[in-house]
Amino acid sequence: MAAIWDAIIVGARCAGAVTALCLARRGHRVLVLDRAHFPSDTLSTHFFGRETVLRLADLDLLDPVLATGAPPLTRMRVAAPDAGVEFTGRFRPLLGFAAGYCVRRILLDDILVRAARAAGAEVREGVTVTGLIWHEGQVGGVVAQDHRRRYTELGQVVVGADGRHSWMARWVRAPAYLSAPATAPCYYAYYRGLAGPRDVVEQFHTDRRDYVLFPTNDDLTCVLVALPQSEVGTYRMQHERHFEADLRAVRELADRCADAERVGPVRGATDLESYLRVPAGPGWLLVGDAAVHVHPLTARGIGLAVRDALLLAEALATALEGLRPPQEALAEYHHLRDLESRPAYEEALRAAERTGRPLPPPVLRLWSALAAQPEAADRYVSGELAQPVDGRKATDEAPTPDRATL
Structure with a gap:
């Protein structure tokens, strides 16, 4: 052939x-x-x-x-308001590049x-x-x-x-x-005019939800909400209403979204x-x-x-x-x-x-330590510090592919 x-x-x-x-x-x-x-x-x-x-x-x-026109994202902020801890790290230069983009x-x-x-x-x-x-x-x-x-x-x-x-x-x-x-279904939407800095990726962990905010093109911010898999059945029936309620449930997010305009629908994936x-x-x-x-x-x-x-x-x-x-x-x-x-x-x-649960003690201890050590926070958000394993087992080695021929 x-x-x-x-x-x-x-x-x-x-x-x-x-x-x-x-x-x-x-x-x-x-x-x-x-x-x-x-x-x-x-x-x-x-x-x-x-x-x-x-x-x-x-x-x-x-x-x-x-x-x-996507803004350079030079920092990452991580906050757990229910645990009373947060820190911000700056991405360290990598061969002259010190920003990510959305x-x-x-x-x-x-x-x-x-x-x-x-x-x-x-x-x-x-x-x-x-x-x-x-x-x-x-x-x-x-x-x-x-x-x-x-x-x-x-x-x-x-x-x-x-x-x-x-x-x-x-x-x-x-x-x-x-x-x-599948775990932690994610929904996201774009907001124009959301208050706050436009050079930072922000992650919020609460005992109910996880949130990520990514500034992107055209003065928009992509706002993502993750929830426990167990709630997906009721959530997706009225996902836009639940999504907006989740933003109002965190005081800082509610304040920052108050004058923002949602652009487009709330989209989501439940089979992750x-x-x-x-x-x-x-x-x-x-x-x-x-x-x-x-x-x-x-x-x-x-x-x-x-x-x-x-x-x-x-x-x-x-x-x-x-x-x-x-x-x-x-x-x-x-x-x-x-x-x-x-x-x-x-x-x-x-x-x-971890979505929908309190922070595990190893993670809480690490984030608390990073809040007091700015240089370590920079290394952490730059991927230069090991992540806590929360007791998970190491995985087996990958198999060698069979008959990988052209």
């Missing part, structure tokens, strides 16, 4: 677009298919930190991202799609992939459908970058070797399972949320998607170019991915499991 494309990528948002961009810049023939049209929004947190800013700069994409996905994804096209990738919008083509036990292409026709495309490898409800992962039966059931999947098999690969989903309460999704796309593109390019055996290159991608993804998975899961 003759392959036409070096890589077919299903999904054109963060992970898919960056993978396509990097492969195309190395001269590979890349086809990207997405059922959406761009620019368009998607359900997602928007924050990314200094590491991702550095990676976007390396890709020559930082200027258009900054042109969106860019709405309707803008960020469009920037990445345009960059992939400019690099030479063929990006087709409004196309749904309805199945895979198999040949002798290996994926060799896709079946696609647009508004005019149903057709097939052949490729050396098919990459699933189709998000946390990935059909690719289902079709190839990619096993999850770490997983946790966490997992790490085997990302490679015969003729197929997974990247982004299709491969790894960490709970959004810690806002690591965009950063992990970009990082993993860069790792995957490098591994795949070296395999396609005959520089390394495919199984060796893709096993290294899996290993390097998990070096950051596994700790991020555990950290986010711990944060999600």
Whole structure:
């Protein structure tokens, strides 16, 4: 079966677009298919930190991202009003970058799609992939459908970058070797004119809810509320009313939102399972949320998607170019991915499991100590201090992917 494309990528948002961009810049023939049209929004947190800013700069994409007008976020404030503790830390410089950003996905994804096209990738919008083509036990292409026709495309490898409800992962039966059931549903909305500083990410933990405030484009602030999974049934029936009531339940948030205007609906996700999947098999690969989903309460999704796309593109390019055996290159991608993804998975899961409960004593002691030590607070928010484990057990080692061939 003759392959036409070096890589077919299903999904054109963060992970898919960056993978396509990097492969195309190395001269590979890349086809990207997405059922959406761009620019368009998607359900997602928007924050990314200094590491991702550095990676976007390396890709020559930082200027258009900054042109969106999202304010630089140089600090993080953490408050637990029910426990009477709070601290603020400043992000420490990382190779000259000392700020993160919160860019709405309707803008960020469009920037990445345009960059992939400019690099030479063929990006087709409004196309749904309805199945895979198999040949002798290996994926060799896709079946696609647009508004005019149903057709097939052949490729050396098919990459699933189709998000946390990935059909690719289902079709190839990619096993999850770490997983946790849905916990801490999240709802968010945008507010214009919300009082307070616009250079700081703010996290509030109460005994009932968790809140995160991200200043973003157009004088908007993305306000997120997380709640216990046990309450989701009643909450989602009237989620806008419950959301507004939750903001009024914290005095500081009530005061700051008093003169703010909500822009758009309250959106939410209630099925926030966490997992790490085997990302490679015969003729197929997974990247982004299709491969790894960490709970959004810690806002690591965009950063992990970009990082993993860069790792995957490098591994795949070296395999396609005959520089390394495919199984060796893709096993290294899996290993390097998990070096950051596994700790991020555990950290986010711990944060999600604290939702709706008083702070555990180890966390309360740490936050109280950070309130008295500004330099340590800077290191903590910059990811340079270990997170308390709350008694959780270490996870098993990840399996080596089988038959990771092209």
